[in-house]
Amino acid sequence: MKTDYLIVGSGLSALVFGALMAKAGKTVRVLEAHEHPGGFGHSFTMAKKYTFNAQLHYVWDCGEGNTVNRVLKQLDLDRTITFNRFDPDGFDRMRMPNYKLDIPSDRVELVRRLSQLFPESAENCQQFVAEIQAVRNGLRYLSPPIQPLAVLGHLGDVYRALQYLHSTLQAAFDKFKLPRAAQTLLALQWPDFLLPPEQLSFYAWVILFTGYQEGAFYPTQHFDRVINALVDVIITAGGEVLLNREVTDFSIIDKTVTGATAIDLLTHETHAYLADTVICNIDPKHAAAKIGIEKFSRSIQHKLNYDYSPSNFMAYCVVQGIDLRDYGFGKSNTFHSGDVDLNVAFNRMYNNHDYTNPSFAITTPTLLTDTGGDCPPDCQIVEFLTVANYEYFNHLKQSDPKAYRQRKAEILKSILDVVERDYVPNFRSYLVFQITGSPTTNEHFCYCPEGNSYGSSLTPRNMGVDRLNHETSLKNFYFCNASSGYPGFAPTFWTGALLYQRLSGDKILN
Template identity: 25%
Template sequence: MVKQEEWDAIVVGSGMGGLVCAAYLAVSGRRVLVLEQHDVAGGNSHVFRRRRAYEFDVGVHYLGDCGPDGVLPAIFSGLGLDGRVTYREMDRGGFDRIALPGLTVDVPVGWEAYTGRLTRALPGEAEGLARFTGICAAVAGETRSMLLSGSELSVADLMARTPVSAQWGRRTLGELFDHCGLSPRARTVLAAQSPNYGMGPRQATVATHAAVTDHYLRGAYYPEGGGQVLAAALVEALEAHGGQLRTKSRVERILVEDGRATGVGMKDGDVHRAPLVVSNADYSRTVLDLVGEEHFGRRVVSRTRRAEMALPLATLYIALDTELPERPNANLWWYRDADIEGYYEQLAQERINPVPFLFVSFASLKDPDARAVCPPGHSNFQVMTLCPPSYDYWGVREGPAAGERYRRNQGYQERKAELTEAMLGAAEEALGPFRRHIVHLETATPITHERYTLATGGTPYGLARWGGPGSRPDTRTTIEGLHVVGTNTRYGTGITGSAVGGMACAAQILDRGLLAEVHRGARFGDPDLLPVRDADWDPLAVSRGAGRRGARGLARIG
């Protein structure tokens, strides 16, 4: 028997953008239903557990701008969540270590300190480096100022208030490198963290690079308790204000009648009705599959069909029965050579063995007091590299989003094993030998990522190109009552970019400048409604939603 329910708003997917939007709608009095096809909410912020001893973050490796003036803390505070998420700061003198052959650069907090560190590392390029960081700092400053202003400006006023962004924002990073006359070595140091957004210098815009760099130069942090605490806190705010989260609930169709959204149809045949639907699902799947291209204009459909995705990652989740040699609380960006543009050309040609690049995130250094990360005396870290997205490369045909059962596919297993071995070899080059201490090793590929998030191309970074350079869709669509959020929108990638996009979507629906208001201290959520957390509080259990909180199958540590 088909069930029908009525809601004020339905959110499809529970990544950071969807949960932020849902929570702000709920604290504003809307009856909100969040539907998540996975077992837990959180999208790229979720965690998983192994051997009752280790917890691994899928996508939260570090967060920027979480100090007193930070954007992400303001978003949580506006929901009444002050103190429910706390952040441990990484090494201010070098939260990212960039390692090239013969050169190591530790990235410090602040544009001035960063420029000084670069100049000391590459003294012959001081003038070009200063020009580069000056333009990027100006673009980032203009972008953040406009984001927090809460004002609607005419095109003329916007251009007047963002002159450097108008000149450089939509040009490529490669063009800025050329303008500054920088060598391949300098370009590699400056773009070493470009895997944070999954695009090379010839594809990424200056605005993208400047925003991501500025984000971390405002301070790099890690949420105490791991990435799942972010989703759990948002679920608490949602449920405390009358909303619902339902996990293991896959939406089959977003319903559109007479040009407006009217609800969703579920895979099990149930129907939920609402005059407002927010899709936190992958943008291309939203347009082409969940809604259907017949409901959109030709331009939107054409852009979506021709869209390019950012590159995906392969990740090794590693646990050791010993501690790593002493090192700073910093991520490692390791490159086999000093030619960043050549590296992205290799990727385009599907040549990544031997592995040319690694990003290493040390969870047991970032959150040493967290009981779930690993037992005392052990280590927990992740090793990542960008990799080709094509199904052919991975030995699959249609991918898991289309229902393909790929995990026992021999071609897939061979490619996965080959890359695992290549990444381990490169990791030991970067860190020293550790294999004999491995007690848990697991590899996730872009196909794995697609399986859990249904993301096109298996990337956590969303669209690289949708129309012109730097162009991405806004949260409001051409269908009345239908909005989109997540890492594909123009508000950027990552946890904070997705959260800001969720805020922007809620602001459009509620017709008020939410981000500017909460950044100035406004509170919309009532903290007195939030549940008391006891000593056994488990963010993973909370993130299943109230209806499944006690369901079987939840792995616990210890």
């Protein structure tokens, strides 16, 4: 049966788009190669009792009137999907030798804390924090859907933001002459981007940093409730979410995409699916290769020439017989670096594969909500994340699987050594479960080329005016994913909702 919308891939932006269209009365069919919907937002259960989310750790833009809240209200899900806020006095805990800084929501308090740590650079810190907010204000007016009158009314902020179009975070740090230690404390949430300051777009950092300052959140019922609720909207409205369906080809007639062919990975049967409009949630470069890159306009071909983001190493752990709140953990994330220079730390791990002095993130999802459900009541989940090089791990896995497993164990050992030294003595004695993931894990389970974590890399080159969006130059065919929007929970909500708004004319975003 032909549908109004055929959606290839079930990442979060696609589910948001599909749910909105289904709610609006359109027929929707979603094809997903994995056994779980949700892309990087999906959850998985191990040992029949421990549930982990693949990648998401905390989110932003979920407050009343913000993007996520607007979408959920449109779907009548704002009471089903609720969020707990992280500690406004310190949602990110930054830790490094001789320094620690808890990032507060209040900008004045942030300046006070920085000035206390770096009294000789207090004025520089104050000016930098003010610049962050000015640039963020300018970016709001430059974000689609752009309202010309609003831009004209705020030309000062817009001009200020445009000055950083090609700027890295490091360049902004240098402009304000911030001490190296202050730079590291402010940029220690680098695992949220998997890029060091000298490569990371200043725009990307500003958007995320200010977004979390305005409110860092975690779903009250964990992330699987979010994914399942969006799927339920589609199915309840008569749509389909078909799992284990890997798209092998797209149907094209005279530069018009009419559908797709997919293989059922369980039965190995091939099926053709037709639709008035096809929404592509899989990696745009991967989709373009299936279709034939020459079928796209030169402008789109140029935009498809993006770099993939680096990938990551993850460790999913469970502890028993200990309350991590007794060691300072709670409604916050912890970011650690053994190096004062994050550029050095990144290069050591990503390029030299040296994790003897790691920089990494620690998140404790069990402590972010009181609803339970992710593990037995006497246990707590703790996860560790850092950067990893896909080529290195892929070669290791292909050439020597035993060495691959051993390398993952060595990285986790380095991280746990730091945890026991600086955070929780004898942490290993409380471990009852642990499993690690590498870039090849991402590639296998989330179908992301080269194991990338965020689609296109968040460098100034990929964040400029030539960044890919929903347009493909083919008729009835649109991109809708992290590389054609932006990565992360709130940005993917925005990407899906914005495409819905453009195709339906139903305005739900500002």
